[in-house]
Amino acid sequence: MLIMSRLGNGWLWYSLGIFVLICGGQNRYRAFFAGALSALVAILIFQRVKPLSRRRRPCEIEPHCWAVISPPDRFSFPSGHAMTSFAIAVAVGSFYPQCQPCLLAVAALIAVSRIIVGMHFLTDIVVGALMGSLVGYLSVWLFL
Secondary structure (H helix, E strand, O other), X not given: OXXXXXXXXXXXXXXXXXXXXXXXXXXXXXXXXXXXXXXXXXXXXXXXXXXXHOOEOHHHHOOOOOOOOXXXXXXXXXXXHHHHHHHHHHHHHHHOOOXXXXXXHXXXXXXXXXXXXXXXXXXXXXXXHHHHHHHHHHXXXXXX
């Protein structure tokens, strides 16, 4: 789960973008830009919402927390990892339906990993995943 959490920092999604540009066929540019736009919008949203929510992280609340990584920012709600992962998975997967189940499974693993490493509560990732999915669908709508 630590590896999945680290992949959610962006490395996996950067690699996916490069792969789509190289091997993505006729939809490659639309898929790439829909994924990039959804990631950018998701990041902008969670950076604005987290300071408003001011929800402390589990590793800050529980001194015996199992967290082995440092939090990327101060607040927990919503999960930025879940939001960006689902935004990208939905956006790119919409152009490649045969890959969408795998992309969504990876996004779900990244989201769940954030609970296991002590960075988020369940509600943080559920709301992040829902918001990210909505952003992904809206970016696909723009590029279709």
